[in-house]
Amino acid sequence: MxxxxxxxxxxxxxxxxxxxxxxxxxxxxxxxxxxxxxxxRSYKRPLRHQPRPWHIKKKASSMELYVTPENKAFLRExxxxxxxxxxSPLRNEPWPRNEYTSETIRTGVIGVKIGVIPQWKKDxxxxxxxxxxxxxxxxxxxxxxxxxxxxxxxxxxWKHKGIGSVVVGALSCTPFNYTRKxxxxxxxxxxxxxxxxxxxxxxxxxxxxxxxPLSVMHFRAGDYVDVSAKTVARGxxxxxxxxxxxxxxxxxxxxxxxxxxxxxxxxxxxxFWKGKKMPGMMGxxxxxxxxxxxxxxxxxxxxxxxxxGVPGPHHGYVRIYDSRCHKHRVGKLERGGNVPMPTFYADDxxxxxxxxxxxxxxxxxxxxxxxFSAEQxx
Amino acid sequence: xxQILKLLQVASSAxxxxxxxxxxxxxxxxxxxxLSTVQVVDNSILGRSAVKRGKKAKIIHVYNxxxxxxxxxxxxxxxxGEKKHGYIVGCKQKQKPNTPRFDNNNVVLVEExxxxxxxxxxxxxxxxxxxxxxxxxKILSIATKFx
Amino acid sequence: xxxxxxxxxxTLLLRTNGELSTISKRCYQSHRIRNQTLDKHRTSPLNKQKxxxxxxxxxxxxxxxxxxxxxxxxxxxEFLPNPDWGYRDQIAEMVERNDMYxxxxxxxxPEFYVGSILAVTLADKxxxxxxxxxxxxxxxxxxxxxxxxxxxxxxxxxxxxxMMYELYSPLIQKIEVIKxxxxxxxxLFYLRDCPLEYSYFPQDMESQNxxxxxxxxxxxxxxxxxxxxxxxxxxxxxLQGVEPFxxxxxxxxxxxxxxxxxxxxxxxxxxKMDLMKHxxxxxxxEESMRIYGEVVKDAKDWKNREERxx
Numbered sequence: 001m002x003x004x005x006x007x008x009x010x011x012x013x014x015x016x017x018x019x020x021x022x023x024x025x026x027x028x029x030x031x032x033x034x035x036x037x038x039x040x041r042s043y044k045r046p047l048r049h050q051p052r053p054w055h056i057k058k059k060a061s062s063m064e065l066y067v068t069p070e071n072k073a074f075l076r077e078x079x080x081x082x083x084x085x086x087x088s089p090l091r092n093e094p095w096p097r098n099e100y101t102s103e104t105i106r107t108g109v110i111g112v113k114i115g116v117i118p119q120w121k122k123d124x125x126x127x128x129x130x131x132x133x134x135x136x137x138x139x140x141x142x143x144x145x146x147x148x149x150x151x152x153x154x155x156x157x158w159k160h161k162g163i164g165s166v167v168v169g170a171l172s173c174t175p176f177n178y179t180r181k182x183x184x185x186x187x188x189x190x191x192x193x194x195x196x197x198x199x200x201x202x203x204x205x206x207x208x209x210x211x212x213p214l215s216v217m218h219f220r221a222g223d224y225v226d227v228s229a230k231t232v233a234r235g236x237x238x239x240x241x242x243x244x245x246x247x248x249x250x251x252x253x254x255x256x257x258x259x260x261x262x263x264x265x266x267x268x269x270x271x272f273w274k275g276k277k278m279p280g281m282m283g284x285x286x287x288x289x290x291x292x293x294x295x296x297x298x299x300x301x302x303x304x305x306x307x308x309g310v311p312g313p314h315h316g317y318v319r320i321y322d323s324r325c326h327k328h329r330v331g332k333l334e335r336g337g338n339v340p341m342p343t344f345y346a347d348d349x350x351x352x353x354x355x356x357x358x359x360x361x362x363x364x365x366x367x368x369x370x371x372f373s374a375e376q377x378x
Numbered sequence: 379x380x381q382i383l384k385l386l387q388v389a390s391s392a393x394x395x396x397x398x399x400x401x402x403x404x405x406x407x408x409x410x411x412x413l414s415t416v417q418v419v420d421n422s423i424l425g426r427s428a429v430k431r432g433k434k435a436k437i438i439h440v441y442n443x444x445x446x447x448x449x450x451x452x453x454x455x456x457x458x459g460e461k462k463h464g465y466i467v468g469c470k471q472k473q474k475p476n477t478p479r480f481d482n483n484n485v486v487l488v489e490e491x492x493x494x495x496x497x498x499x500x501x502x503x504x505x506x507x508x509x510x511x512x513x514x515x516k517i518l519s520i521a522t523k524f525x
Numbered sequence: 526x527x528x529x530x531x532x533x534x535x536t537l538l539l540r541t542n543g544e545l546s547t548i549s550k551r552c553y554q555s556h557r558i559r560n561q562t563l564d565k566h567r568t569s570p571l572n573k574q575k576x577x578x579x580x581x582x583x584x585x586x587x588x589x590x591x592x593x594x595x596x597x598x599x600x601x602x603e604f605l606p607n608p609d610w611g612y613r614d615q616i617a618e619m620v621e622r623n624d625m626y627x628x629x630x631x632x633x634x635p636e637f638y639v640g641s642i643l644a645v646t647l648a649d650k651x652x653x654x655x656x657x658x659x660x661x662x663x664x665x666x667x668x669x670x671x672x673x674x675x676x677x678x679x680x681x682x683x684x685x686x687x688m689m690y691e692l693y694s695p696l697i698q699k700i701e702v703i704k705x706x707x708x709x710x711x712x713l714f715y716l717r718d719c720p721l722e723y724s725y726f727p728q729d730m731e732s733q734n735x736x737x738x739x740x741x742x743x744x745x746x747x748x749x750x751x752x753x754x755x756x757x758x759x760x761x762x763x764l765q766g767v768e769p770f771x772x773x774x775x776x777x778x779x780x781x782x783x784x785x786x787x788x789x790x791x792x793x794x795x796x797k798m799d800l801m802k803h804x805x806x807x808x809x810x811e812e813s814m815r816i817y818g819e820v821v822k823d824a825k826d827w828k829n830r831e832e833r834x835x
Contacts, residue, residue: 080570112558112563114614114616114617115612115617115618117621120694120695120696124650124694126691126694131617135567136571171558172566172569173571174571192571195558213573215574229556230554233554284556298620301616302574303616303620312557313557314611314614315560315614316554316556316557317557363695364627365625365628365631365693365695366630369631369648369695369696369697369698370695370696371648371698372655373655468684473689474689475674475691475694476649476694478686478687479687479689480684480685480687481684482684484684500683501682501683502682502686505652506651507651509650509651524651524652524657525657
């Protein structure tokens with residue numbers, strides 16, 4: 001079954017009508033025409049740089065051309081006052097909170113890679129830590145499983161597993177550079193429009209109310225997380241750098257064949273070998289690293305000290321969520337203590353929050369130097 | 379100033395003369411691999427005779443998956459027309475913090491059953507070798523100084 | 526035109542145009558944020574998680590900042606961040622400095638330079654008394670922040686030995702200065718190619734009587750190089766603490782190497798006039814003064830003297 005005309009019909013909806021994001025996918029599903037085409041087995045996706053049909057246009061034309069600087073400053077102040085006075089949905093009755101089990105999947109947060117810093121363990125070995133700051137994160141929307149299953153981007157393999165989704169945004173902005181449709185997405189949560197949005201899969205027992213802020217206290221020092229991000233972009237690269245091909249010989253009469261791939265087809269009828277690795281744009285792909293340890297947490301500046309192996313460039317966005325590995329899901333319960341469910345709230349701790357939280361094995365710089373006694377070595 | 383000069387004079391009298399040589403002993407990274415030359419630092423007769431002849435010992439094989447010798451690795455040597463086993467005891471290569479780096483690549487000769495050929499090691503050896511088990515205890519017993 | 530004037534104009538231009546990282550290659554990546562924009566978000570009134578520290582960092586630099594003595598700058602060079610604009614971040618640098626302050630309150634780090642003689646006591650699992658002490662000449666001091674390293678060199682049993690220490694490692698128990706002085710060069714790696722007598726110091730050397738704000742003398746000793754081969758091509762480097770080399774194999778060899786050393790692509794004289802290169806590899810004086818203003822304030826709480834053993 002191939003789907004033709006899907007992209008065009010969705011564009012028509014986006015351009016002609018102004019619909020809220022919730023009902024968009026239902027309307028889309030009504031209008032799409034499914035026609036069977038011979039020879040094509042799968043849904044033909046739009047090209048890489050085209051937006052998906054369910055996306056909303058984000059950026060508007062800048063207002064710098066026709067607004068004076070004084071008016072601009074006034075507008076900015078007015079926007080700040082507006083968003084500070086809008087009532088938050090959290091003032092209503094809070095949603096029920098459940099306990100953490102080994103099968104729950106909680107939300108994640110969006111972080112920014114800041115730099116690399118060395119730390120030492122208590123036995124004197126040096127480790128390198130990736131600093132990640134969690135800036136201004138809020139939950140924008142929660143979709144229960146019934147609703148999430150009908151969405152266009154839903155993977156049918158996940159159908160009966162009871163998985164919902166939560167949309168998280170980071171870095172709030174003034175609304176002047178964004179379209180009205182995009183700013184309308186945040187009206188439910190009562191927050192200013194965010195620079196970046198992502199979606200996390202969660203189980204319904206970890207549902208989070210829209211509008212709740214997410215901080216670094218969502219995680220605990222000593223736990224393990226998975227981190228996914230877009231890798232460093234390296235531009236158009238040849239076959240030797242991109243795929244590790246061997247290239248050609250340096251001498252013995254070879255001309256113009258030093259860094260090339262070998263044959264790509266045999267005979268004229270057969271055509272190119274399908275899936276042959278060719279030169280092209282390298283990097284900027286979504287990659288995930290599993291089970292990275294959280295060594296240290298700074299609650300005042302919202303910093304995470306992760307282990308090495310976080311993908312992406314400096315100052316790149318990363319998605320951080322609980323490790324899906326069975327070992328670490330169970331290990332979280334075995335460590336004891338309370339896992340913040342569905343996330344950390346300010347009322348959870350009596351008294352002040354400690355500024356720095358360390359892992360048990362990590363050396364604190366305020367402590368005296370490490371010394372070895374004769375008993376330790378035995 | 380005068381005291382230092384005196385010290386230097388005393389020290390220089392005790393030090394060996396520098397022998398001029400017109401060839402490079404190791405590559406720029408100073409990695410220990412096959413055919414790189416090393417210095418035998420124990421007081422065995424073989425090692426001393428090699429110094430007298432002006433022919434340094436050569437590594438023929440490194441018993442190691444990487445093929446590049448580090449501190450504490452076992453190597454096979456060719457000295458004076460003989461094949462001998464030895465252990466690397468100091469490296470010229472850049473080292474990690476808190477481990478010593480030496481000016482020469484030092485090796486201690488060992489018999490086939492694991493006992494060292496000499497009875498004394500002339501140079502200091504790194505103390506991190508104490509963490510190794512097995513045949514190393516015999517070599518550590520003939521060492522004079524640890525760094 | 527006067528070079529200093531050009532330099533001044535260039536720096537002014539660059540600063541008014543905004544951050545330099547816009548020039549760098551990595552900017553075409555879509556999934557990342559610029560340094561300047563992130564700083565704006567940290568301090569914006571819409572951000573409800575902002576902290577007081579972030580506010581203070583974005584304050585404009587004024588001339589009222591406390592004056593830092595030049596000697597304080599010279600003896601603590603590691604507090605300046607890495608000047609690579611592609612990897613700079615205010616919060617990360619601040620956090621790293623805070624860790625350094627904490628360590629400085631616990632351990633006494635004396636004043637020393639490349640060329641002075643040090644003795645470092647280290648916690649060692651494998652040593653007999655669980656500590657090891659090494660005395661030697663400091664031939665290198667480098668790297669920024671918590672990465673800061675030194676290299677000590679000495680001769681033990683006619684064998685040259687070098688040890689590299691990370692100054693902020695918790696394994697370090699004590700740092701003593703045996704002799705406080707400077708040499709003519711910033712790095713003394715050429716001692717590897719000199720006779721061993723120049724880098725020999727007895728391990729039980731008596732320490733100099735060092736008092737506060739003691740004048741630092743420069744040792745003007747000139748060492749002799751061994752005959753070639755060397756570990757580096759020293760004929761191409763402008764070394765102050767080395768006597769002119771005489772041990773050439775032949776006159777032909779000397780002339781050839783001299784000719785090669787004087788090639789324009791080896792000398793790279795244009796680098797002296799490359800203002801952009803100089804700007805990229807250094808931190809602007811205003812910013813470095815702001816950083817050291819904080820450091821001087823915190824330095825009052827540091828450990829300034831060694832604890833006397835009872």
